[in-house]
Amino acid sequence: DAGVIQSPRHEVTEMGQEVTLRCKPISGHDYLFWYRQTMMRGLELLIYFNNNVPIDDSGMPEDRFSAKMPNASFSTLKIQPSEPRDSAVYFCASSPWTFRGETEAFFGQGTRLTVV
Amino acid sequence: AQSVTQPDIHITVSEGASLELRCNYSYGATPYLFWYVQSPGQGLQLLLKYFSGDTLVQGIKGFEAEFKRSQSSFNLRKPSVHWSDAAEYFCAVGTYRDDKIIFGKGTRLHILP
Numbered sequence: 001d002a003g004v005i006q007s008p009r010h011e012v013t014e015m016g017q018e019v020t021l022r023c024k025p026i027s028g029h030d031y032l033f034w035y036r037q038t039m040m041r042g043l044e045l046l047i048y049f050n051n052n053v054p055i056d057d058s059g060m061p062e063d064r065f066s067a068k069m070p071n072a073s074f075s076t077l078k079i080q081p082s083e084p085r086d087s088a089v090y091f092c093a094s095s096p097w098t099f100r101g102e103t104e105a106f107f108g109q110g111t112r113l114t115v116v
Numbered sequence: 117a118q119s120v121t122q123p124d125i126h127i128t129v130s131e132g133a134s135l136e137l138r139c140n141y142s143y144g145a146t147p148y149l150f151w152y153v154q155s156p157g158q159g160l161q162l163l164l165k166y167f168s169g170d171t172l173v174q175g176i177k178g179f180e181a182e183f184k185r186s187q188s189s190f191n192l193r194k195p196s197v198h199w200s201d202a203a204e205y206f207c208a209v210g211t212y213r214d215d216k217i218i219f220g221k222g223t224r225l226h227i228l229p
Contacts, residue, residue: 004159031215042221043160043206056216091159095215104150105208105217107159 004108006092012114018080021111024073025094033093033105034067034077043091049075050097082115089113118143118209120220128226131199137192137223139207149190150208150217151181160206166190177201202227 005024013019025032033048047057052069060067064083069075079086089112093105119142129135141147148167152160164175171183181192190207204224210217 033217035219043219045216045218048216050215056214093160093217095217097215104162104165105160107152107161109159 004092004094004106006090006108006111008111009109010112010114012116013082015083015115016081017115018078019082019086019113019115021077021090021092021113023075023077023092023108025075025092026096026106027073028096029094029106030097031095031105032069032075033095034075035091035093037089037091037110046077079113082113084115087113087115118147118211118218120207120209120218122205122207122220122223124223125221126224126226128228129197130228132196135192135194135197135201135225137205137207137225139190139192139220140188141190141207141209142188143209143211145211145213146185147209147211149181149183150210151175151179151190151192152206152208152219153177154204154206154222156203163192163205197225197227199227199229201225 007022034046035043037043046059047067049069067077089110091110093107095105121140150165151163154160163179164173166173166183173181179194204222206222207220208217
């Protein structure tokens with residue numbers, strides 16, 4: 001398996017523009033996580049899905065952020081409109097379901113977003 | 117809700133010296149615990165994990181960690197560090213109640229030649 005694939009690896013956009021980050025999880029994994037990494041706040045969980053259904057989006061910072069998982073092999077994180085403070089590295093991770101909940105997250109390479 | 121504290125933002129050790137990175141968690145029941153490593157510009161790689169059983173866990177690259185319930189700690193150790201160990205290390209906690217994994221803010225390890 002190629003692992004978790006994120007695109008693009010780097011994104012530079014102007015303030016006010018819409019940004020869409022993409023993620024392809026590992027095939028067969030039931031969970032998908034979106035994290036944001038900044039120097040100040042470290043690695044924050046934004047939202048996670050189980051079987052394509054959002055389970056907990058309490059980490060999504062504002063209504064400008066939205067995430068979807070239309071099928072088991074694809075998820076998007078959208079920011080509209082983007083602001084400079086959204087600049088960060090966004091990671092997608094996936095994990096398999098196990099009976100006792102012993103999940104382990106496998107991470108993509110991340111998307112470095114810069115909003116100017 | 118669960119939380120993780122890594123009290124050291126930066127740690128500097130000499131090559132060949134021993135290493136211990138601290139991690140404390142907060143959770144009302146038995147957690148499952150992870151250590152991940154992040155090299156510059158890379159994603160996170162799992163070093164080791166604890167779910168149950170033996171409280172001393174062996175991982176990749178010569179790392180080990182010990183779960184101490186009484187201290188709510190899961191410290192990472194390595195007897196002799198190599199220059200290639202310079203990276204950022206994250207402790208994380210998950211729970212049986214839900215499957216989200218929460219990370220600490222990380223400890224950046226610097227190695228002196």
